[in-house]
Amino acid sequence: MSSVVKDTHHEDHPSGIMRWITTTNHKDIGTLYLWFAMIMFFIGGLMALVIRSELFQPGLQFVDPQFFNSMTTMHALVMIFGVVMPAFTGLANWMIPIMIGGPDMALPRMNNWSFWIMPFAFSMLLSTLWMDGGAPAGGWTLYPPLSLQTGDAFPFLIFAIHFMGLSSIMGAINIVATILNMRAPGMTLMKMPLFVWTWLITAFLLIAVMPVLAGGVTMLLTDKFFGTSFFNAAGGGDPVMFQHIFWFFGHPEVYILILPSFGVVSAIIPTFARKPLFGYSSMVYATASIAFLSFIVWAHHMFTVGMPLAGEVFFMFATMLIAVPTGVKVFNWVTTMWKGAMTFETPMLFAIGFIIMFTIGGFSGLMLAITPADFQYHDTYFVVAHFHYVLVPGSIFAIMAACYFWLPKWTGNMYPETLGKIHFWLSTFFVNLTFFPMHFVGLAGMPRRIPDYSLQFADYNMIASIGAFGFGFAQLIFLYIIIKTIRGGVKATDKVWEGSEGLEWTLPSPPPYHSFNTPPVIK
Amino acid sequence: MRYLNKFLVFVMVSFTTLTANAGWLDLNMPQGVTDISQEVFGLHMLILWICVAIGVVVFGAMFWSILMHRKSKGVKPATFHESTSLEFLWTIVPFVILIGMAIPATKTLIKMYDHSDSEIHIKITGYQWLWGYEYLNTDVSFYSKLSTPYDEIYNKKEKNINYLQEVDNQLVVPINKKIRFLLTSNDVLHAWWVPDLALKKDAIPGFINEMSVVINEPGIYRGRCAELCGRHHGFMPIVIKAVAEDEYDEWLANAGKDNASGLAKINK
Numbered sequence: 001m002s003s004v005v006k007d008t009h010h011e012d013h014p015s016g017i018m019r020w021i022t023t024t025n026h027k028d029i030g031t032l033y034l035w036f037a038m039i040m041f042f043i044g045g046l047m048a049l050v051i052r053s054e055l056f057q058p059g060l061q062f063v064d065p066q067f068f069n070s071m072t073t074m075h076a077l078v079m080i081f082g083v084v085m086p087a088f089t090g091l092a093n094w095m096i097p098i099m100i101g102g103p104d105m106a107l108p109r110m111n112n113w114s115f116w117i118m119p120f121a122f123s124m125l126l127s128t129l130w131m132d133g134g135a136p137a138g139g140w141t142l143y144p145p146l147s148l149q150t151g152d153a154f155p156f157l158i159f160a161i162h163f164m165g166l167s168s169i170m171g172a173i174n175i176v177a178t179i180l181n182m183r184a185p186g187m188t189l190m191k192m193p194l195f196v197w198t199w200l201i202t203a204f205l206l207i208a209v210m211p212v213l214a215g216g217v218t219m220l221l222t223d224k225f226f227g228t229s230f231f232n233a234a235g236g237g238d239p240v241m242f243q244h245i246f247w248f249f250g251h252p253e254v255y256i257l258i259l260p261s262f263g264v265v266s267a268i269i270p271t272f273a274r275k276p277l278f279g280y281s282s283m284v285y286a287t288a289s290i291a292f293l294s295f296i297v298w299a300h301h302m303f304t305v306g307m308p309l310a311g312e313v314f315f316m317f318a319t320m321l322i323a324v325p326t327g328v329k330v331f332n333w334v335t336t337m338w339k340g341a342m343t344f345e346t347p348m349l350f351a352i353g354f355i356i357m358f359t360i361g362g363f364s365g366l367m368l369a370i371t372p373a374d375f376q377y378h379d380t381y382f383v384v385a386h387f388h389y390v391l392v393p394g395s396i397f398a399i400m401a402a403c404y405f406w407l408p409k410w411t412g413n414m415y416p417e418t419l420g421k422i423h424f425w426l427s428t429f430f431v432n433l434t435f436f437p438m439h440f441v442g443l444a445g446m447p448r449r450i451p452d453y454s455l456q457f458a459d460y461n462m463i464a465s466i467g468a469f470g471f472g473f474a475q476l477i478f479l480y481i482i483i484k485t486i487r488g489g490v491k492a493t494d495k496v497w498e499g500s501e502g503l504e505w506t507l508p509s510p511p512p513y514h515s516f517n518t519p520p521v522i523k
Numbered sequence: 524m525r526y527l528n529k530f531l532v533f534v535m536v537s538f539t540t541l542t543a544n545a546g547w548l549d550l551n552m553p554q555g556v557t558d559i560s561q562e563v564f565g566l567h568m569l570i571l572w573i574c575v576a577i578g579v580v581v582f583g584a585m586f587w588s589i590l591m592h593r594k595s596k597g598v599k600p601a602t603f604h605e606s607t608s609l610e611f612l613w614t615i616v617p618f619v620i621l622i623g624m625a626i627p628a629t630k631t632l633i634k635m636y637d638h639s640d641s642e643i644h645i646k647i648t649g650y651q652w653l654w655g656y657e658y659l660n661t662d663v664s665f666y667s668k669l670s671t672p673y674d675e676i677y678n679k680k681e682k683n684i685n686y687l688q689e690v691d692n693q694l695v696v697p698i699n700k701k702i703r704f705l706l707t708s709n710d711v712l713h714a715w716w717v718p719d720l721a722l723k724k725d726a727i728p729g730f731i732n733e734m735s736v737v738i739n740e741p742g743i744y745r746g747r748c749a750e751l752c753g754r755h756h757g758f759m760p761i762v763i764k765a766v767a768e769d770e771y772d773e774w775l776a777n778a779g780k781d782n783a784s785g786l787a788k789i790n791k
Contacts, residue, residue, distance in 0.1 A: 058686060059678040066754045139751045145728060146711040146753055233729020239712065240727060274594070276604040304714060304749075305725045306706075306732035309636045313629055320621045324614055331613045334585045339601035341594040352589070356582060363574035370624065372559075372631040373567045375723045376552055379714060379749040440550040445718045447749045450757030452676065454687040456549070 013513075021116070024108035025513060026093045027410075032115050033090025034403075038479065040082035040122065041396075045472050047075040052434075052468040054451055055461045068451035069137035070129070076140035080257065081164045082122055084391065087399045088260040089114075089171045092199050095406065096175060098504045098511065099193045101184025101520045106177035114170035121163035128153035139449060141250070142217065144231040144242050148224050158221045165210040172206035175199055184503075186522030190281065193502055195263030197284050201291045202259045205252045208295075213249040216242060240305050247298035255294045258390060259287060261358075261398030262329060265351045267502070268405050269333050272348035273340025274499035279332040286325035286332075293322045303374045312371050319369035323362070330359055345497070346420030350401030353393055353428050361389030364439065379449075382442030388435045392471075393428070400427075400478065407482070408496045412510040413489035415481050423481065426474035433467030553718050556740045556765070560721035562631045570624055577620075635721075638735040641703035643696065649706075649713030649726035649748070652755035656694050659705075662779040667692045669758050676758075687757070688745040693764045695778075697771035698738045706732040711753060717746030717761055725750055738765045 013019055023029060050071045054062050063071070093111065097104055105111045128135040133151015136142075142157075150157065179192070179200045192200075219230040220242070229235025231242045262283075270277045277283065299307060299315040307315075333355050342348070364386040368374050377383060400423075408414050437460035442448075446457045453461065492509040503520055504511075554564045592598055648655040653668035670691045674680040683689075696702055706715055708726035716723040724732045738744075746761035766774070 058682060060676055061678065064754075065757065069751070069754065069756070137753075143712055143751070146751065149711070149753065233727075239729070273592075274600040275602065278604050279606075279610055280604070282610045304723050305727065306730070309633065312632060312636075316628065316632070317625060320625060323621060324617050327617045328610065328614060330581060331609075334581060334588065335609070336604075337585060337588045338592065339598075339603075340588070340592050341598045341600040342589065342592055343594045352585075355585070359578070359581065363578065366574060367567070367570050370566055370570055370628045372563045372628055372635060372721075373552075373570065375635075376563060376567070376718060376721060378723060379716075379751075443552045444549060445553070445747070447716070447747050447757075449751045450747075452687060452757050455682060455684065 022112070024104075024112050026097050026105045026108070026111065026515075027511070027513070029105075029111050029115050030090045030092075030094030031410075033086045033093060033118075036115070036118055037083045037087035037090060037399075038482075040078050040086070041475070042479075043126070044075050044078035044083055045475065047071045047078065048468060049472055051075065052465040055453070056465040057462065058453055058455055058458050060452055063451070065451040066134055066137055069139075069449065070135040072449050073136045073138065073140050074125070074129070077125060077136075078122070079391070080140065080253075081161075082118075084257045084395045084399070085164075085168060086118060088199075088202075088257075088395075089168075089175075091195075091260065091264070091399070091402050091406075092171075092175055094410065095504060096178055096196055096199060097182060098507065098515045099196050099502060100179060100182060100187050101503050101516050101522065102178065102182030103514050103516055104182075105174050106181050107174045110170050111174050114167045114174065117163050117167040117170075121160045121167065124156050124163070125160035128156050131156070141246060142220065142242075143246075144220060144223065144239055147220060148231075154224055155221065158217045161217050162214055165214045168206050169210050172203035172210075175203040176207070179203075184516065184519035184522055190284070191522065193263070194266035194277065194280070194283055194287075195260065198259040198263030198266075198287050201287050202256050205256050205259075205291055205294065209249040209252045209256075212245060213253075216245040216249065219245075240302070243302050243305060244299065247301045248295075250301065251298040252291070252294045254387075254390075255290055257395050258358075259291070261354065261395050262287060264398045264402040264405070265333065265354050268347050268351040268401055269336050269355075271405075271497050271499045271501065272345060272351075273337050273342050275336060275340035276501075277332070278335040278338075279328075282328055283332055286328045289325040290322060293318060293325070297322065300369060300374070303371050304378050316369055316371040320366065323366050323369075326362055330355060330362075343498075345404075345417060346415070346424055347401045347405035349421065349424040350397050350404065353424065354397045354401060357389055357393030357397070357428075357431070361386055361391075361394055364389065377442065379447055380442035381438040381446045381448055384448045385435050385438035385442060388438070392435065393431050397427075403478075403482065405497075406504070407485055408492035409504055409507075409509050409511065411486050411489075412492055412508075413485050414492050414496075415485040415489065419477060419481055423474060423477040426477070427471060430467045430470035430474055434464050434471055435467070437461075437463045437467075555719045555721050556738055556742065556744070557720055557736055558739070559631065559635055559736070560719065562634070563721045566628055566631060569627070573620060573624065577617075635734075638703050638733055641701045641735050643700055643702045644705065645694070645696070645702060646705045646707070647715055647726065649708040649710075649715070649752070649759075651710050651753050652748075652759040654694075654715070654759065654761060655709075656692075658775065661775060663775060665692050665778075667694060667762070669760055671758075685745075688747070688760045688762065690760055690762045693743070693762045695764045695766060695771060695774050696738065697768045698741050698765050700768065701735055701737050703733065703735040706734065712750045713748050713752045713759070714750035715746070715761060716749040717744050717763060719744040719746075720763070722746075723749055741765050741767060 054068055131152040136150050136153050136157045138147035222228040223230055229237040231237045231239050266277055297319045300319040368377050404420055441457045441460045446453055494508055495505045552567050644659040646657040653666050655666050657664040667690045670689045671687050675682045706724050706726045708728045713726040720736050722734050724734050744763045748759045
């Protein structure tokens, strides 16, 4: 190989569709992940609107109850595995190599593979909508025996989950390898931005629990097709065992969905407060504590399965304990804002919205931890309100904040600020209109996952449905802003924001195809 | 801590009286008709008010900061970014609050797990999609399923006030007696939930779960299946009729006679 070829082949890449199929570039793959998440966001959102249409009024108006159950199941699977996880992986791909001063991800070919599995996994999952027996309708939690009543869709569901798991594990391995090996000289672990830290911890969570889910769903598969009885009491198995396995995955999964948001918010708040992040090291330790605790609280999703008293008490205490490190994070963010010189551009608005509404979701989480009260809350709309507060104005708002924050860096163009603010205020208004009333109907006795309800719940369901449509349409503004910014706009400076700190702001906007071919000097 | 608890109970009680008059309680958890359900309601309100108090402090500081510490007011940003004593403080204080919360919760939980001295034993079986009730040690057993007509569900007739929360055969139980429910399922998971009794537990095929209750007031209490169980999950309500003891004895004697009550017997 001649030295000339060696010097240039990195900058040389195919154009058109082949650029995206064959790419091993972290920015291209990050973009692919983010667009994939965007498409899935609208697909999952449409499913949510089917749910909210049917629940607009009492009575069955639009869909069969079985299809309704498919919608709740698929909405959850698409939003969790198809939106929040890929969006954060996309952000990680784009930002982590830049933030640590590396040239690219450590394992670029595997990076390509981890992304390109996803469209196949989701084609498989979404194709079940047209199968005999309908799409999976047993809830995203897949509890047997009900999930074993799924029709032709069942093996497709299981293999789709296997593929998503494979993709996540490879993505996580890549992120760990990148963070541990690709840092610029002088970039010690305790100098890394919190987004990198939270993703490092998230990646370990993913590696730890995705195989557990894969094992659990494989046992479902063999129960259904190969005569095993892991979860069949008549054959000596135990249906509750699946719930333990599922939630041993499922609870760390909850933190997989939220820890990277903590990293995003910890980047945005100091930038617009023009003041360093308060308590950096305590933020790192709090993240690690949350990750550790996430492994020993899983059965708080199962308080009503009939665990022994000692089990209930242990999981109640452990769950309440999570409030401590989470509280530390919130206090640190507020103290970061304290005596800063704040401005309120769109990313800052979304970050502040995140802190407030995520904390509201955290409060209802604390309420849910109280076992005797949880007997009343469990499987009601109170729970639906709780986890949507931490996932929508939590994770999704953080993803949007990140998009507005780094979009000028990615594209080289500023997004339209006024439109961004309109998007924020509409989203915030409608997200609360949708999910706040759900607390009330849940407390008043409305179970989740029902297509029809008795009359006392009618008013608040109608309000929630109006909110859901408003929120859905507000997201079209987001899509419009992104496309418009990619196509052009006011040129962004390298630093983009007045208060920005970190390696990503030392590169041009947009950054070169390979970020740091020579490592930057870390002060 | 004791004063804090007393204060919180005071706040809680005054709020409850206030809202009861305003009729806002429809938005809240029902207080219910058992000693335990009252305690659960108390715990719910206690933790809610603790959260509100923390929220007021944290969000208060935040909004103060948002209003006062803006660049447009010409403030110069401070540079502090660390304080071990602050970090220590806001680790310890929430921890202490949590302990204050965990103690009453554990006490209530222990009471909920005490099924001793039960006098009446009823086995509940979940089916897709109805409930089976068996009064153990008697001849009485029957199925209980939704009685709302399909025309109401499919919007062909006006919905009655008990739409989707009415059944053909109500579960009749006496007040002031400890009743133990044994819970299982014939097919998939179900969960038997009556908010007024603060009872919710999963019905699991192959396993038997246990819960007990003493109902203080006669009345009709309505509940629902709370665990996704398939197509008609939303259509398997629970209706309990709590009556005085002599009325219950009379009902039980009649229900035990063959064909006397029109109740379909299970496995007979």
